[in-house]
Amino acid sequence: MAIEENEFISNRLEKLAGIREMGIAPYPAHTPDRLPVENLRSIGETEEVLCTSGRIMAKRKHGKTVFCDITDQTGRIQLFINKKNLDEVGWELLGKLDLGDVILVSGTLFITRTGELSVRVETLLLLAKAVRPMPVVKTDADGEMHDSVSAPDFIYRHRCIDLMLNLDSKNRFIARSRIISAVRGYLDSENFLEVETPVLQQIYGGAAADPFVSHYNSMDEECYLRIATELYLKRLVAGGIHRVYEIGKDFRNEGVDRTHSPEFTQLELYEAWTDYNGMMTRFEDIVQAAAKAAGVGPVAKFGGHEIDLAPPFKRVPFIPALHEKSGEYLFDWDAERLSGLATRLGLGNDIRDKPALLDKLFDHYVTPSLIQPSFVVDYPVELSPLAKQKADNPRITERFEAFIAGLELANAFSEQNDPIYQREVLEKQAAQSKHRSGVVDEEFLYALEVGMPPSGGLGIGIDRLVMVLTDAMSIRDTILFPHLRREQ
């Protein structure tokens, strides 16, 4: 299929043909040594002939002088191209260059009358001709952007354009990469071992979510994309890898919104000889490391809030907080009464069981107030099938969820390691839940039966962490290629 034609593309294709007719290869195989644009800036004025390359972002023609701005990953620099400094071929080539073309230039560096460091171009080489035009962004004297690309679907579908033109977006993805790197660095320095567990699973578990279903032809069996790594990582703890983590994609076949993506990146770590208190410290440490990597100070700005990231984070007990915010002792209400309240609040009327109702009501009453980093602790046991109960109160578990800016960022608990209790819970759950077809993960239970040391486990939504640290209002802005419906 030929590329879609329009005035702009055919225009450029003609120039491309013209360049070929000149005997110039428009996509040469390799380039001579070049300096990053940033290096030229730090060198400043010089009579030495230097070489750099980049994409043409602006072109200002003045007869026999042409000014171009080119950019590479390190920055922008102006080219001063004068007919008298260039050979005839170079000058003819210049006439066939457009915004977006990738070029290589060499020349000396000088400062123009208006005070801008510029390359006095002596040789000009084309490295890649752009046949598709890209939007032009201009910044006026007040620093205001004109014609920036803002349509969300355009940005998500053509991320290459977004990265070229929207500095905020580019910086966000750089920050994301550095955050993940810093998290790894922290965990590695604490002697955690990074592992990889199956993405393609015959039994999925570790969370309550609908999976993506696939089919393995040669085995002729149904399989699933993982929804969590939990049940595999705990087998490793039982096996003696006492500090272990995985950073990877989980897949949940559920609705998409500002804070949910069908494939998202999760860190799960498990650590023996500690409990959920240890996980709070780990979470605080990881947030510190990530914030530092993202260049965020002790106070992060997010959606107009100022968020103080300095530890220790606030502890908010689940049940007392719910009682305080709702003004009612909801934990003592029965399911019917809770359901009535939920319905009146417009929270949906199809929820029947009490724990789910409490969770829903907590979301309504308490979560929006959790702007500053907070650990919601001591969840009702029914909401936490894989967590250990408190020694002095079996109705609640040693579990926390971490919230920042009203976003749930992490979930952690003292891991349940009683194989008899765990089997009961999982079998009951498998029988009731729409998410399981009556199947429990026997290999996971086998590991608990062999014996797993007391451990803490922590899962962190990396995309949401990036949201908080880069002031992104949608999870899609933190994912390079978010899932979109197919274009018709």
Next chain:
RNA sequence: GGGCCGCUAGCUCAGUUGGCAGAGCAUCUGACUUUUAAUCAGAGGGUCGGGGGUUCAAUCCCCCCGCGGCUCACCA
């Protein structure tokens, strides 16, 4: 899946109480040897998301569909 909003030139967006489709930037032609949102003169560029309906006439009103955003539901 429900509700609301949006879709107009390559990009950002006006607009029409239903009557020849608009601007800035970008593109093309010309002028210009230190400009920087360069400037000046001229030109081209549209299935007004798609389909159907109402009407003398639809980009505009109605219906269906597509895509997107927000929101609700779902979601440990």
